[in-house]
Amino acid sequence: MSANAAAKPAGASGAEASRLFEPTSEDALRDVIAGAVSEEVPLLVEGTGSKSGLGRPVQAGATLSTRKLTGVTLYEPEELVLSARAGTPIAEIEAMLDEKHQRLEFEPIDYGPLHGRERGLGTIGGVVACNLAGPRRLKQGAARDHVLGVRAVSGRAEIFKSGGRVVKNVTGYDLSKGIAGSFGTLAVMSEVTIKVLPKSEAETTLLLRGLDDEAASAAMALALGSPAEASGAAHLPMLTAARVMDGALGNEPATAIRLDGFGPSVEARAKHLGTVLEERGRLEHLHGEESRAFWRDVKDAIPFADGSERPVWRVSVAPTSGHALVMGLRRHAAIDAFYDWQGGLVWLRMESGEAEADLVRAGVSRIGGGHATLVRATDQVRAATEVFQPHAPALAGLSRRLKEQFDPAGVLNPGKMG
Amino acid sequence: MSIAMPKPSAAVLSRREEIVSALRAIVPGEGVVDATNEMRVFESDGLTAYRQLPLVVVLPQTVKQVSKVLKYCHANDIPVVPRGAGTSLSGGALPLEDGVLLVLSKFNKVLDVDFDNRCAVVQPGVTNLGITKAVDHRGFYYAPDPSSQIACSIGGNIAENSGGVHCLKYGLTTNNVLGLEFVTMEGEIVRIGGKHLDADGGYDMLGLMTGSEGLLGVVTEVTVRILQAPETARAVLIGFPTSEQGGECVAAIIARGIIPGGMEMMDRPAIHAAEDFVLAGYPRDVEALLIVELDGPKAEVDHLLSAVETIARENGATTTRVSQSEEERAAFWAGRKAAFPAVGRISPDYYCMDGTIPRKELPRVLAGMKEMEKKYGLKVANVFHAGDGNLHPLVLYDANKGELEKAEEFGNDILRLCVEVGGVLTGEHGVGVEKRDLMPEMFSETDLKHQQRVKCAFDAKHLLNPGKVFPQLHRCAELGRMHVHKGEVAFPDLPRF
Structure with a gap:
């Protein structure tokens, strides 16, 4: 089986890449990587x-x-599991x-939306x-928490698998997690195998x-x-609140708590939480x-989906420290935050329009x-900035060695993560 | 025992005295144990069929000491086996004759409890239950609850990615850890994650470390997520005339969108053994017993209990009993939790397996085990984490009659069957030494080599816990070689660039 080769570049991202390979099988995928290694083409x-x-x-x-x-x-709904080849559109799966x-x-x-696309x-x-x-994420984790197994081709042009299709599995290293979040x-x-779960019957915010x-943090x-x-x-401060749900919330800060699950449960919890708050x-x-529309906009960072290229940071900190970070940064730079x-x-x-990476990271620290x-x-x-958080030497050394082990020729997305 | 461990290094054995005194210089006082009688308590973990005295036992008290011990051992090519509470059921903490046993039990402090950020920072020797005890005065708890939770340490939980009965709803250890401090074999202190989510935004070292069975680093600090305890919990006991019906009921509950806090199944031999032992009130005339626990707000639990009762009836349940009090709920669980010792009463020895299967394959696997009972002339009692497909067949045998090897073979056959139906060798007990040689049943040579390349990134000299997890250790230099060379076309249809 051979990979398809076409002359056109791959969309906006591949401007510098002259050839496009779109393998239709795992073996063909392996062959493309083998070719890249052999000819030293990143x-x-x-x-x-x-x-x-x-x-x-x-x-x-x-x-x-x-x-x-x-x-x-x-896809076996009763088993709460789905496997799909890697290029399957997420929209089709959803x-x-x-x-x-x-x-x-x-x-x-x-x-x-944040990147000006559909x-x-x-x-x-x-x-x-x-x-x-x-x-x-705060309750149920990220993609890495739901990946049960992967099949993949490493930078050594070898096909390997990790994990399986069951939730409880400690057989060998959890390589699936290592692959998740490694940006290729x-x-x-x-192919990936993921855990899926029932949708909530009811939802209230x-x-x-x-x-x-x-006060919102508290x-x-x-x-x-x-x-x-x-x-x-x-929590959406004043200006950002106005930008979700097509402006339906007006320009007043909105602090939102979502409850979802079975109808009677959501009702009881909402009532109790209401008295607390x-x-x-x-x-x-x-x-x-309405609640689903609100969270869809929060999820997709709609308050900053402004069609501009002004730098946007996604910062993960201890929950109660978020507002202090923003307060500190405001003394030095004009920022908008939610x-x-x-x-x-x-x-x-x-x-x-300046990324101010040093300022942001000093604030985080x-x-x-x-x-x-x-x-x-x-x-x-992005070419001039450390897009991902730079790590202390010991951790950076482990990351570098992991990359060398899996992609010794450096053909897979070189430089993508720094 | 039938597992071959790496050949001890004569060079290390001959330098024992020198090594002991070097370690004493790092960890003073009683922190270094070298007398045979004092080392005896460390010669095995929860997998007691395997025993080995270590070269020497070290009980450090500070991260600096851990770092210095590892640096010294690295420089002198001395293997190191880390150990927490020693409750591993797969021999993960089995000592090596030429290895330092590094025991973390003195790291037993809860360093910080942060309710507003819903996390706790603890040392690795704190027990699993100890974390819950440190936070329960404010209604919080730590969710993963392996049945050894009174004794097992959180450091060991990280090593094994421990589960428990609540995994399906609340996740495994790996889903509940926010940060780690660990020391590499070279003695480098690494911190990952903290009170924030997604660790460090780079490669998921937290995910790789969790479940790595002490082969990648020695954990010295752990930050875990804590949760607000559910308002109520109630359990329902459901009996079925066949295990197929029990399995169908489990599928129907999940298909209805219900994820119970716990969902356990026992077969007839396990039911009888448990009932004889603790009088939990289990029905004796059923082939399968399901315990379904629903937790959450009272309104939710009441709502779902009636739904589960209906589903149970639709799937042929002959008995259903809902707990009417906390005492009754505890009694329902008492039988399940005592299942292992209960089986211990009816058989001189038992061998506990830990495969996970897709739930729907339960009838096929149970039928397969019936056949194997005939083949080996041994009996099996089954307890099953039905919610997540994790099966614990207990193979009953008598070591005094020389049945151990037969029991191990039986167990291996069960695990092969688990893999054959799409499952895995171990759901929560770990590979350790016990299932090490079965790894090729599930993974190809290439799969295993990719796992070992993680090892090479962390411990290139293979000094940390060698002989565990991997059936064959490839030298990192050999693993590092690339098999695709310039000018040499390894594949016939290689695309030309």
Whole structure:
């Protein structure tokens, strides 16, 4: 079986890559990588290229796309498991799950709007490779928490598998997690197996209005420390609140707690949480579709989906420190910010157009640590910036050695992660 | 015992005295144990069929000491076996004759409890239950609950990626850890993650370390997520005339969108052994017994209990009993939790297996085990984490009658069957030495080599816990070679660039 070769570059991301390979089988995928190793041609690895704005620009001699490795190979709703080839559109998978009242519990962000693209263009391989997550991250984890197994081809042009199709499995190292979130720099996945879960029957969001960032942080900590089992906790300060749900919330800060599950349970929890929160501010409710629309916009960072290329950072810190980070940074730079994960995920937009990486990371370190990833910026800015958090020497050494073990020739997305 | 361990290094054995005194210089006082009678307690872990006295036992108290011990052993090519509470059921902490046993039991402090950020920072020697005890005054708990939770340490939980009965709903250890500090074989102290999510934004070292069975680093600090305990929990006991019906009921509950906090199944021999032992009130006239526990707000639990009862009836349940009090709920669980010792009463010895299968394959696997009972002339009692497909067949045997090897062969056959139906060798007990030589049943040579390349990134000299997990150790230099060379076309249809 041979790989298809076409002369055209792969979308916007592959401008520097003169050749495009779109293997249609795992063996062909392996052959492309073997060829790249043999001829020392670095590859830009992607699915559809929908997330090409993440990571550092790759200097590649050819593009390897998994977009033609498609198809759901196994879906057993009662077993809560789905396997699909890496290039299967995520939209197709979500629709298939929806039909059986199931979903991807990690609620992956769709970077399309933030990067000025449509929604729904990515692949399951891309979602796993970038270890995406959404507001439900704080309760149910990220993609890496739901990956049960992968098949992949490493930079050694060898096909290997890891994990399996069952939830409880400690047989050997959890390589699937190593591959998830490695942005195609260790191996190219050909197939992934993920855990899926039932969709919630009902959903309600409690909205506290008018809180400043610090008061919002305290209110979210209170809610998350109660038995309400919140599956989302976000705070949208004044300007950002106006940008979700097509402006339906007006320009007043909104602190949101999502409750979902079975109808009677959501009702009881909402009632109880309401009594806990009512002294903290004016309380409103979003039910059903309204609530889903709100969280979809928070998930996809719609407040910053402005069609611009102003740098946007995604910063992960201890939840109660998020607002202190923003307060500190405001003294030095013009920023706009909103919060997810109880304040532990800070979305920052740099209003001046400068990424200010040193400033942001010094701020993170000052409030006790975490990591900052530049998730939107021009190619030039991303080429000149450490997009991912730089690590201390010991950890950086482990990462470097891991890369050397899996991709000794450095053909897979070289430079993508720094 | 039938497992071959790496040949001890004569050079190391001959330098024992020198090594002991070098270690004493790092860890003073009683922190170095070298007297045979004092080392005896460390000669095996929970897999007691395997025993070996270590070269010397070291019990460090500080991270600096751990780092210095490892640096010294690295420089002198001395193997190191890390050990927590020693409850591993797969021999993960089995000592080596030429190896230092590094015991972390003095790392037993809860360093920080942060309720607002819902996490706790603890030392690795703190027990699993010890974490819950440190936070339960505010209604919190640590979710993964292996049945050894009173004794097992969180450091060991990281090494084994421990599970428990609540995995399907609350995840395994790997889903509940936020950060680690560990020391590499070279003595480097590495910190990953913390009170924030997604560790460090780079490669998922947290995911690789968790479940690595002490082969990648020695954990010296752990940050875990803590959760608010559910408002209520109630259990329902459901009896079925056949195990197939029990299995169908499990599938139907999940298909209805219900993820119970716990869902356990026992077969007739296990039911009888447990009932004889603790009088849990289990029905004796059923082939399969399901315990379904629902937890959460009262409104939810009440709502789901009636749904589960209906599903049970639709799937041919002959008895259903809902717990009416905390005491009754505890009694329902008492039988299940005592299943292993209960089986211990009816058989001189038992061998506990730990495969996981796709739930729907349960009838096929149970039928397969019936055949094997005939083949080996040994009996099996089954307890099954039905929610997540993790099977614990207990092979009953008598070591005094020389049945150990037969029991091990029986167990290996069960695990091969688990793999054949799409499952795995071990769901929560780990590979250790016990299942090491079965790894090729599940993984190809290339799969295993890729796993070992992780090892090479962390411990290129293979000094940390050698002889565990991998049936064959390839030298990292050999693994590092690339088999695709310039000008040499390894594949017939290689695309030309």
